[in-house]
Amino acid sequence: SPLYRVKLATEDARLWIVLDDAEQADILLDQSDERTREVMALVQQGKPVPANVLAALRDRNKKAADILAERPQETALLARMLRQSQAQEELLLALWDEVSESAHDKYGEAVATLHNTRLRSSGTLVAIGPEDLAGGVLNISGLAEAVTEGVWRLGGFEVRVDERTLGWQELKPDLTAKAVVARGANGRLHALNLSTTDAGLPESGTFVSGAVEQVTDNLIVVGGYPIRITPETLLKLKPEEGLRVQVTVNNGANALNFGTSKFT
Numbered sequence: 001s002p003l004y005r006v007k008l009a010t011e012d013a014r015l016w017i018v019l020d021d022a023e024q025a026d027i028l029l030d031q032s033d034e035r036t037r038e039v040m041a042l043v044q045q046g047k048p049v050p051a052n053v054l055a056a057l058r059d060r061n062k063k064a065a066d067i068l069a070e071r072p073q074e075t076a077l078l079a080r081m082l083r084q085s086q087a088q089e090e091l092l093l094a095l096w097d098e099v100s101e102s103a104h105d106k107y108g109e110a111v112a113t114l115h116n117t118r119l120r121s122s123g124t125l126v127a128i129g130p131e132d133l134a135g136g137v138l139n140i141s142g143l144a145e146a147v148t149e150g151v152w153r154l155g156g157f158e159v160r161v162d163e164r165t166l167g168w169q170e171l172k173p174d175l176t177a178k179a180v181v182a183r184g185a186n187g188r189l190h191a192l193n194l195s196t197t198d199a200g201l202p203e204s205g206t207f208v209s210g211a212v213e214q215v216t217d218n219l220i221v222v223g224g225y226p227i228r229i230t231p232e233t234l235l236k237l238k239p240e241e242g243l244r245v246q247v248t249v250n251n252g253a254n255a256l257n258f259g260t261s262k263f264t
Contacts (some may be wrong), residue, residue, distance in 0.1 A: 008056055021067050022074050028064035029080060032057060036088055039095070048100035049107075058110040061085065065117045082121050089114040093192070095181050096137040108133035111182075115192060118166060128164050128182070132190055135183030142214050143221045144177045144196070154179055155214065157189055165191040172196070174226045208247045215239050220255075222247055228254045 011031050018024050035057035042049050068078050092111050099107045108130030116127040142155030148240040150162050154177050161168050163180075171177060171194060179194035214221040218229050220239045227247055229239065236259035237243070 004052060008052075022071060023079060025064045025071075025077055025081075026075070028060045028067070029077070029084060031066065031083060032060040032088070034102045035060065036084075036091065039091065043095060043098050049098055049103060050100055051103035051106040054099070054103055054106035054110045057088070058106065058113045061110075061113050061117065065113070065120075069120070078121070080185065082118065083133065085114045085117045089118070093137050104134070106135075111192075114223040115164075115166075116195075124163050126162075126164050128190070128192070132184045133182045134185035135187060137192075138180070138181045138183060138189070140181050140189075141176065141178040143216075143219065143226050144171055144173055144175050145216055145219070146173055150175075154191075155215070157181070159189045159191050161191045161194065167195055169232060170194070170196045176221075176224060176226075208249060210244065212239055212241050212243045212245055214243055220247075225249075226253060229258070230254050232256070233258055 003234070015024055015027060018027060035053060038053050039049055039057070042053070043153050064081060068074055070083060072078070089111060092107065092114070095109070111133055112128050112130050119127060140155045140157055140159065142153075142157075145153040147153050147158055150160055152159055152161050152171065159179060159181055161171055165179075175196040177196045179191040181189045181191050183189055194202075208222050208225050208227065210222050212220055212222055213224070220227050220229060222245060227249055229235070233255040234257045236257075237245075239245075239258065246259055247255050248257055
């Protein structure tokens, strides 16, 4: 609506008469919160999220972050900004499919601003750019397998995980990881946020039954358990994703016997 431009201009005018920086930051965060409500209202109405709302969201957040970066004594406002940034980033990452195609550039700018605000709060000096989100957002989960320095295979995808990834310190081989991943303009995948769970190890001599969730060179995942296939494994059939199997394991999570499941 043309009236939306008037609304944003009125918000800007309100800031002109406020001289205190901390008060300005507080107002900017209020205005940013209003953008969140607008986004949610559009989605509830089945309407795509347009560029002007995302641009306004990014503008308010960046101005507030720039002010508070120079005022570390404003602990309450900083805490509010971080809570709000996390909630807004999580919301936008879940709404990639709801963003109009013409707004993809502004979407990348809005998400990058929120993500970098959270990175800065943790002392991280590196940042992501809007171009890192040009291809959209994916949700990926799977067993973590190191490929090269800074690159991991998750759920069959090679994903860059580094200091720009919130939660990157948690990632270790043989853990199950869930990641929100950005696809860059060059097609490369970069994890924005991730969390891990230790699938644990079944007791020696027990059966693990279920569908094969992932297959790599010497490793399969069944029922959330990472299980190694060794030269000593009695393979009654070739491991394939989706196949329902029963595996006998030892206490090192090595497969002793790999065959079809007794249930379908």
